[in-house]
Amino acid sequence: MTRDCQQYETVQRAAAITWAASKQTYYTIRFLVDRERIGEAYLAYAYFRWLDDQLDQELMDAAARIVCLERQKALMESCFRGAWPQDASADERMLVELIQSDPRPNSGLRLYIRNMMDVMAFDAHRRGRLIDQAELTRYSRALAAAVTEALHYFVGHGCAAPRSEARFLAATGAHIAHMLRDTLDDAAAGYFNIPREVLEAHAVAPQDVDSDAYRTWVKGRVQTARACFDAGRDYLAQVANLRCRIAGHAYIGRFTGVLDAIEAEGYRLRSVYSERTSLRAGLSLIGSVLWLAFRPRKPGVSAVGARMKLAEGEL
Numbered sequence: 001m002t003r004d005c006q007q008y009e010t011v012q013r014a015a016a017i018t019w020a021a022s023k024q025t026y027y028t029i030r031f032l033v034d035r036e037r038i039g040e041a042y043l044a045y046a047y048f049r050w051l052d053d054q055l056d057q058e059l060m061d062a063a064a065r066i067v068c069l070e071r072q073k074a075l076m077e078s079c080f081r082g083a084w085p086q087d088a089s090a091d092e093r094m095l096v097e098l099i100q101s102d103p104r105p106n107s108g109l110r111l112y113i114r115n116m117m118d119v120m121a122f123d124a125h126r127r128g129r130l131i132d133q134a135e136l137t138r139y140s141r142a143l144a145a146a147v148t149e150a151l152h153y154f155v156g157h158g159c160a161a162p163r164s165e166a167r168f169l170a171a172t173g174a175h176i177a178h179m180l181r182d183t184l185d186d187a188a189a190g191y192f193n194i195p196r197e198v199l200e201a202h203a204v205a206p207q208d209v210d211s212d213a214y215r216t217w218v219k220g221r222v223q224t225a226r227a228c229f230d231a232g233r234d235y236l237a238q239v240a241n242l243r244c245r246i247a248g249h250a251y252i253g254r255f256t257g258v259l260d261a262i263e264a265e266g267y268r269l270r271s272v273y274s275e276r277t278s279l280r281a282g283l284s285l286i287g288s289v290l291w292l293a294f295r296p297r298k299p300g301v302s303a304v305g306a307r308m309k310l311a312e313g314e315l
Helices: 003-021 023-032 035-058 062-080 092-100 108-126 133-154 165-181 183-188 196-202 212-236 242-264 279-294 301-311
Strands: none
Touching: 003 023, 003 035, 003 092, 023 035, 023 242, 035 062, 035 092, 035 108, 035 133, 062 092, 062 108, 092 108, 108 133, 133 165, 133 242, 165 183, 165 212, 165 242, 196 212, 212 242
């Protein structure tokens, strides 16, 4: 098989994985990503979707998870050095093809890959144990950096965008909302999204989501996520590329409904949040995204507050 044929098959595999995992992500890539980078965007999403599934669902044994992770990290470093493996599996070929697409050592793509691998490593090692606030902060920062670098690499690359700390706040808010949304399912699988310090200070367990102490913590996280989203919208208003602004607002919009539901229910968490899945909700989201993408915006008080919390290590 020629390399072109193998590359085509790998991209098609990545597109299929993306379609099966997230229709919204599939269409976001299809219609918003720069045309010349659509294939690479499918590879970027699908590879880490596959790896996350391996670590989270199929490889239940802790030792097996670490072996899998270490192999993927070694594969990444080998490719970064230009030493292309001959024994990569069909799924691992997605990472190989992705890195081959951009050999620059400091590209946004490599920043995305490194940060996402850090996220995978953290999840692989934290299963079954409590995490502290410092770990949670580093975890959110790595995920936010990965998402943000991917956004600017794949959508409107080369267009002007500020490089301040504010560029990571929208993704930070989304990660906070994402962890709140998945709290019950994650806890059942051994992933605890609340800091150990909070549990110990109030003598509650990770599963005590209905306790006053837990709900107070959730309220603070919702407020922080909203401040991050507000700051993220300020940042997106300064991004030159319209498609990038649309993608950024759509990303924020995916999680705003979750925060609304949590707040309306007195900060009691539940397993499923389906408020955004109806046709009406989808059309409403599209309308608000387009309105925000075209609307000029000035930094507000909440944006300043979010940046202050980021500087103080509270995000």
